Amino acid sequence: MGLKDDLERYRDVGEERRQDLAEFIQYGDLGQSRGDSVRIPIKIVDLPEFEYDQRDQGGVGQGEGAEEGDPVGQPQPQPGDGDDGEDGEPGEEGGEHEYYEMDPEEFAEELDEQLGLDLEPKGKKVIEEKEGDFTDITRTGPSSTLDFERLFKKGLKRKLAMDFDEDYVREALKVDGWGPATVYEWTREQNMPVSKAWIDDAYEELPADEKAVWDSIEEMEDIVEKVETSQRIRREGVDQIPFRREDERYRYPEIVEEREKNVVVVNIRDVSGSMRQKKRELVERTFTPLDWYLTGKYDNAEFVYIAHDADAWEVERDEFFGIRSGGGTRISSAYELAAEILEEEYPWSEWNRYVFAAGDSENSSNDTEEKVIPLMEQIPANLHAYVETQPSGNAINATHAEEVERNFRDADNVAVAYVSSPEDVVDAIYDILSTEDQ
Known part of the structure; x- marks a missing residue:
């Protein structure tokens, strides 16, 4: 680990040991700070440095005109060496490592944490209106903003509401003595969404020799299994979705007010x-x-x-x-x-x-x-x-x-x-x- 690493490590230790915020507010020098920078004093951690050994002023080196064993020279005076203190006392000179500087945002966070506060400011002045997400819906708009997912769901919902087991209804038309009117009434009782016109057409298409296959409706219901819509869709899929123009919706961006x-x-x-x-x-x-x-x-x-x-x-x-x-x-x-x-x-x-x-x-x-x-x-x-x-x-x-x-x-x-x-x-x-x- 080099001296630079040592310096950073000591600086980190010093910042961790900065004065308690409450102590600074109560007794610290508030005048050292500015509106955009709060200077919190920290407890100084002395950094290592080389210095002369005051106990031994001799040396083995020799220069021009020096005899072997002569002292190299007197150590240079260092700040703080004088007894009168005029050259400075330890800690008297300011330095970056003597303060921990925080901006007002960090000061507010520290004070919130220390006092247990959670003040959430409200924005007031509108400084900008901008487009947000495409979350609002309208009935008209460019085709590129058509909400196809919404349209598909509407159509699928209608498809499910209109669907019925056509083969099952055709089997009812094969009951002996039953005609389109009787079958239509029966479908109403079964809550099947089938029209009278569809039943009339299906009856006309039915061969004459198949119009008396079943002796009764009870016999048909016992033998023929009705397939529910959900089962049929899982098995066969969906060929057509009945889209309608009134189902169309277009997305447009929400207008968001940016408040300062x-x-x-x-x-x-x-x-x-x-x-x-x-x-x-x-x-x-x-x-x-x-x-x-x-x-x-x-x-x-x-x-x-x-x-x-x-x-x-x-x-x-x-x-x-x-x-x-x-x-x-x-x-x-x-x-x-x-x-x-x-x-x-x-x-x-x-x-x-x-x-x-x-x-x-x-x-x-x-x-x-x-x-x-x-x-x-x-x-x-x-x-x-x-x-x-x-x-x-x-x-x-x-x-x-x-x-x-x-x-x-x-x-x-x-x-x-x-x-x-x-x-x-x-x-x-x-x-x-x-x-x-x-």
Whole structure:
């Protein structure tokens, strides 16, 4: 096994020992990742390398001007050799083997497996109509699309329904004293699909000396065996199938709508003066994995970031988690802006929608009951979620999450989660996504 094989083997071992996903979400550096690539730290496996033996600086080689037994030279300093650590400590330098990179699709699969989720996104926007399999049927069409199998089955079914044992009926015409009328009545009783005209013709063709072969119909039935249609077909095959034009059907392709699984995620964050650093970090630690997850689940994912204090405004993602204002709090302002953006740019008929909000549950008086809850009811979405971040426990006036939870207790598209420390983040993500999963 060569060094290259060793390198690959150690890399595989390292990837297998990457940080547990839950540990990464709770404590990892989320900022190392991008929207299209999630970088999960792995436990480093040191690779073997050659180095100088510091205990023996002598050597037996000799060069120009060297005497036998003189040392070859001082070993070159290596990173990390210095006592002061200025040349670098082990693991300080980054490298490809220090991270396991997964795309959002793999991240979503890993999170599904770890949390026991099975979210199946729905396609909304029709991006293409194309011909599918020839499964639909019409009465007209080009001869090349004639459904001959269907036509044959129709004809064969009719053949079986019209078939009878002609020889058996002819024997009945040979009963002494029986004419076509009597035989016709007898065939009706026997449920034989034979016409009166056929019986008349057969009687006319019968020689006169054969019209009194049997003394009675009972004698004929005892001696002559009736052959069922299925037996006769197996024995003789089918010479003709009675096709009819009204049986003709033509196949044409089903029109299949190709729907894109697209989603818009509206992330709302309270940036008022009470949202200090620990609260902001908990919001980022909850929202970022949700963004990755939904990116991995949908064909096309777009994100809207709204910050609010007493007023709301749209921001870029890079500034979303860092903003802090000194103003008060009116959560409804963010939902008003979200409703406006969704209505103008992301119609419900074409987009899956997720509206995620987070804050410390502090809100201006009566705003939750009078405005936020009605707005949440009016905004169609796959899922509404509110995440309360209170590192020190519930504040006296932090009632927004409780009011939302109480009002939407029986709703199947509203989730409320409580995060007071990084340990709560994974449970909060599960509470949110499992609501949508159900």
